[in-house]
Amino acid sequence: MTHVLETAGLCKEFGGFRAVSDVSLKVREGDIHALIGPNGAGKTTVFNLLTKFLQPTSGTIVLEGRDITGEKPAALARQGMVRSFQISATFPDLTVLENVRVALQRRSAPTYAFWLPGRVLDRLNARAMELLELVDMQDFAQTRAADLSYGRKRSVEIATTLAMEPRVMLLDEPTQGMGHEDVERVTRLIKRVSAGRTILMVEHNMKVVSGICDRISVLQRGSILAEGSYAEVSADPRVLEAYMGSDDADGDIGAGGEP
Numbered sequence: 001m002t003h004v005l006e007t008a009g010l011c012k013e014f015g016g017f018r019a020v021s022d023v024s025l026k027v028r029e030g031d032i033h034a035l036i037g038p039n040g041a042g043k044t045t046v047f048n049l050l051t052k053f054l055q056p057t058s059g060t061i062v063l064e065g066r067d068i069t070g071e072k073p074a075a076l077a078r079q080g081m082v083r084s085f086q087i088s089a090t091f092p093d094l095t096v097l098e099n100v101r102v103a104l105q106r107r108s109a110p111t112y113a114f115w116l117p118g119r120v121l122d123r124l125n126a127r128a129m130e131l132l133e134l135v136d137m138q139d140f141a142q143t144r145a146a147d148l149s150y151g152r153k154r155s156v157e158i159a160t161t162l163a164m165e166p167r168v169m170l171l172d173e174p175t176q177g178m179g180h181e182d183v184e185r186v187t188r189l190i191k192r193v194s195a196g197r198t199i200l201m202v203e204h205n206m207k208v209v210s211g212i213c214d215r216i217s218v219l220q221r222g223s224i225l226a227e228g229s230y231a232e233v234s235a236d237p238r239v240l241e242a243y244m245g246s247d248d249a250d251g252d253i254g255a256g257g258e259p
């Protein structure tokens with residue numbers, strides 16, 4: 001089994017406080033891998049380390065065999081790892097199609113071009129429509145991004161992330177703040193766009209995790225407590241104990257969470 005993303009002994013200290021401690025994470029190629037854990041466990045910090053928003057105190061991060069520990073965030077996208085929802089914010093006054101086209105343009109011509117030949121624009125529009133179809137947003141192509149519901153905005157963000165052609169996609173709480181219908185729609189969407197790529201996501205909603213994730217790493221107090229399938233980690237007494245007394249209502253792994 002090939003590991004597309006691997007950390008070894010990853011640590012992050014803030015002042016004297018160790019938020020992430022000796023995390024060795026192995027993400028298998030093609031998996032949807034979830035990072036879960038009670039509030040304050042260190043999920044966001046690990047995510048920020050992986051995407052280079054934070055520099056580790058010690059440890060290494062290897063992407064597809066290359067050590068990326070010292071890389072800048074922007075360099076990662078060129079190397080095939082893209083984080084959604086942070087760098088791919090939508091432009092509210094542009095239409096959905098224009099938003100995806102801008103993302104495609106950024107990928108194909110990083111230097112700003114004022115004018116594009118018609119045939120280039122046609123090609124970008126055709127590809128943008130393909131991506132919108134992939135996320136079920138083709139009927140909203142001419143809608144202003146600002147006029148979309150929250151869940152549909154996130155679908156557009158997934159399309160703009162896909163425009164970067166990521167082999168590894170990092171999703172930071174993709175269903176956070178969504179109603180039941182949007183959660184189901186975005187969950188289906190993540191499953192669909194996972195074809196041919198690897199996804200690592202921080203997710204609190206256990207229905208989403210149990211429904212689509214192949215492998216789960218459970219963090220507690222900065223360290224990996226357990227790893228495995230949902231069935232394995234949800235049956236692990238240490239995991240149940242870690243969630244016990246946590247105010248992480250959605251993440252109450254002990255409350256079941258079958259798809």
Ligand SMILES: Nc1ncnc2c1ncn2[C@@H]1O[C@H](COP(=O)(O)OP(=O)(O)OP(=O)(O)O)[C@@H](O)[C@H]1O
Pocket residue numbers: 014017019037038039040041042043044045046
């Ligand atoms: N910049 C910082 N400075 C100091 N402490 C920090 C900083 N960022 C995070 N921490 C601390 O590190 C620990 C882990 O935080 P982190 O946000 O990574 O947890 P989390 O698992 O993502 O939590 P949540 O589920 O609540 O988002 C917490 O105790 C937090 O207070």
